[in-house]
Each structure stands twice: as structure tokens, then as C-alpha cells.
Amino acid sequence: MRTTFPDSGVLRPRFRLTPWDLVVVPLVIVAILLLTIAFQGASQPFDEMTPDLTVSLNPTNLPYYSLRTLFRMFLAVLLSLLFTFTVATLAARSRRAELIIIPMLDFLQSLPILGFLTVTTAIFLGMFRGSLLGLEAASIFAIFTSQVWNMTFSFYHSLITTPRELAEAASVLRLSAWKKFWKLEVPFAMPGLVWNTMMSVSGGWFFVVASEVISVVGRDNDQYLPGVGAYIALAIEQADFTAMVFAGVTLLILILLYDQLVFCPIVAWAEKFKFEQSEAQEVAQSWMLRLWQRSGFASTLGAAGAALGRALPTRPARERPGQRVEPQPTLRPRERILDRIWHALVLVATLWAVWFLAT
Numbered sequence: 001m002r003t004t005f006p007d008s009g010v011l012r013p014r015f016r017l018t019p020w021d022l023v024v025v026p027l028v029i030v031a032i033l034l035l036t037i038a039f040q041g042a043s044q045p046f047d048e049m050t051p052d053l054t055v056s057l058n059p060t061n062l063p064y065y066s067l068r069t070l071f072r073m074f075l076a077v078l079l080s081l082l083f084t085f086t087v088a089t090l091a092a093r094s095r096r097a098e099l100i101i102i103p104m105l106d107f108l109q110s111l112p113i114l115g116f117l118t119v120t121t122a123i124f125l126g127m128f129r130g131s132l133l134g135l136e137a138a139s140i141f142a143i144f145t146s147q148v149w150n151m152t153f154s155f156y157h158s159l160i161t162t163p164r165e166l167a168e169a170a171s172v173l174r175l176s177a178w179k180k181f182w183k184l185e186v187p188f189a190m191p192g193l194v195w196n197t198m199m200s201v202s203g204g205w206f207f208v209v210a211s212e213v214i215s216v217v218g219r220d221n222d223q224y225l226p227g228v229g230a231y232i233a234l235a236i237e238q239a240d241f242t243a244m245v246f247a248g249v250t251l252l253i254l255i256l257l258y259d260q261l262v263f264c265p266i267v268a269w270a271e272k273f274k275f276e277q278s279e280a281q282e283v284a285q286s287w288m289l290r291l292w293q294r295s296g297f298a299s300t301l302g303a304a305g306a307a308l309g310r311a312l313p314t315r316p317a318r319e320r321p322g323q324r325v326e327p328q329p330t331l332r333p334r335e336r337i338l339d340r341i342w343h344a345l346v347l348v349a350t351l352w353a354v355w356f357l358a359t
Contacts, residue, residue: 016296016300017296017297018294018295018296020291020294020295020296021295021296021297023291024291024292024295024297024298025297028297034067035071037067038067038068038070038071039071041064041068041226042068042071042132042133042136043131043132043133044131044132045130045131045132046130046131046132046134046135047129047130048218052219052221052223053132053135053223053224053225053226054224054234055224055226055227055230055231055234057231057234057235057238057240057243059243059246061226061231062228062231062246062247062250064226065226065227065228065230065231065250066227066228066250066253066254068225068226068227069208069212069227069228069229069254070254070258072136072139072140072143072208072211072212072227073143073201073204073205073208073258075140076140076141076143076144076147076204077147077197077201079140079144079148080144080147080148080151080197080200081151081197083144083148083152084148084151084152084155084193085155087101087105087152088152088153088155088156088159089155089159089181091156092156092159092160096338102156105149105152105153108145108149109149109150111145113142113145113146113207113210113211114142114210116141116142116145117138117139117141117142117210117211117214118215120138120141120142121134121135121138121214121215121216121217122217124137124138124141125138125216135214135216135223135225136225138211138214139211139212139214139225139227140211142207142210142211143204143207143208143211146200146203146204146206146207147197147200147201147203147204148200150196150199150200150203151193151196151197151200154189154192154193154196155189155192155193157192158185158188158189158192158193159185159189162184162185162188163188163275166184166188166275167184169184170183170184187273188273188275190270190273191270191271191273191274194263194266194267194270195267198263198267201258201263205251205255208227208228208229208232209229209230209232209233210229211229212224212225212227212228212229212230212233213225213229213230213233228247228250228251228254231243231247232244232247235247260286260287260288261288264284264286264288264289265286265288265289265292267284267286268283268284268285268286268289269286269289271283271284
């Protein structure tokens, strides 16, 4: 009998290059080299014998300072996304966890950014003793606290407001909790999360100056981490108008690059996840996204990533039917008892924290 369907070898993705790879491959290589240079600079020795860190107002140093600042912003965004997916999901899934997480997040977002920087500097210096990574981690954490709360609340709100018809479709398809999260809830939350991430990163630029000039206990002078924020702070301190102009132009270029190379492609890619009853009149476009979509190298990387994701043991072993769309109208006696115990534990922990801070 003649075979009419292709075998698995035909359907397997194969590595191929296109003319667009003449641009994509050098961009990837340059990005890897720049990240390597930034990490090498961030891991320099720093201890009691190291001289005070400072920056130079020479404009030729601005490209390197820009690289170090972008490196901190990039890591802060990655940490914010990791925190968002973990904490917001826990708050949306568990009533008892929500009782603690949401008020705590509301309280933390009201604290000033410099308050986090003051408390965490000694902690990170102790964790990375003898290395500049301690100050780098303190700076990244300060930028992280200026971004993460808005992103977490956005993702949490999307999880608890998933349309009922989508939840019913997931239940009919008997999706497990893991598949429902990645196939339904994350795509539904993606447009809002992308826009809130953009707004959070934009707000994070205002705290770059404060996060790159750090006071260290035992040193008389502030430590200026190499970066655009420290450059701006030193230019303001010395009243150097020319250096301020160079710093302003540099920030403008960085924001334009960030927008064109990162956020515009992500916004255009997230358009396919929009849940709307009518088609939008204007659809976001990105030349960078089209470049990646036409690149054979990028397609091969995507196929390899998908194959790796299928191979990792992160899926549940058994595919169970999805939970009922509507929750139970009344709680069982056992659930009521557990809720009371949980509320009592939360109350005791709160009273202990108040007593600890007071004494």
C-alpha cells in the first residue's frame, strides 16, 4: 500500500538559514558578548581594601555605563516576571494565601524605594562578600521593587477575571491544571501583563539614579556604580551642564533602543492573545518581530525550545479532568475548621511581627 502521510522525519524541524539571518545572527552574537562584558564588570572584587567606586564624566564612558544600566534593568525585569508568575498565581489559586499576599503587596508597594535600598544593601553585601555583585544585587533589587507590584497585581487580576466561556472550554477539553495555566490563563493575561511591564520599566528609569548611588556602612563616601544613573548623579553634584546634556541624549537613545528592539516586538506578538468580541481597527506592527519571524535561525531556536519544554519532566504524570467551573456554594465543615485555624495563625504571626518591631 502506498503511504500518503509523511513520516516523522519529514515533519521534524530542520536547520535552515534565510537572507534575514544575516542581520539576526550578528544581533544575537553581539547581545551575548554585551551581556558577558556587563557580567564581568559586575563581578569585580569589592571589599574593605577596594577604593571607593566612582564614575568619570568623560562622555566616551557613556556606552559602557549604558550597558551596565541596561544589564541591571534586564535582570530586574526577569526577577519581576518570576515573582509575578509565582506569587500572583498562588494568590489567585488559594483563598488562604490570598488573605496574606494581597494586603502584603498593597503594603509593600506603598513603601519608598530608598527604604528597600537601605535595608537590603547590608544583606546583599554579606551574601556576596568580597565581590561587587553585592552592590549590583542591591541596585537590581531597588529597580525590582519599582516594577514588580504593578505587574503582580495585573497578572493576579487577569487570573481571577478569566472569562467563564474560556474556563468552560478548558473543562470540556479536560485540561489539567498545568495545561490550563499555560494554554489558557497565561495567554489571556499576556496583553495586560505586557502593557503593565512596559509601564513598570518606564517607571523604573526614574529610580536608576537612586539605585546606582549607594551608601555603604563603614565608608565615608557614596559608592557610584558604573551606570547612566550614577553619571547623572555626579553631573548634578558637580553642576556640569554639558555632562547633563550628554546623559539626557544617552537616555533618549537607550529608551528608543529598548522600545524598538524589545517592547514593540513583544506588543505586536501579544496581539494574537487579545480576547475581543470585535476586531481592532489598528494592529500593532514591529519590524523587529517580522525580522525574527522570517529568520530561519530564530525558527530553529523556537523549535528547539519547544522540544526541550516537551522533554522536561514538568508536566503532570496523569491527565486528570479539569475542575468544575463553578465552585461549591457552601464550604464543608472541614474547610471551615481549616480556615479558622489559618486565620488564627495569621493573627498570631501579625501580633508577633508588631511586637518584634515595637521591641
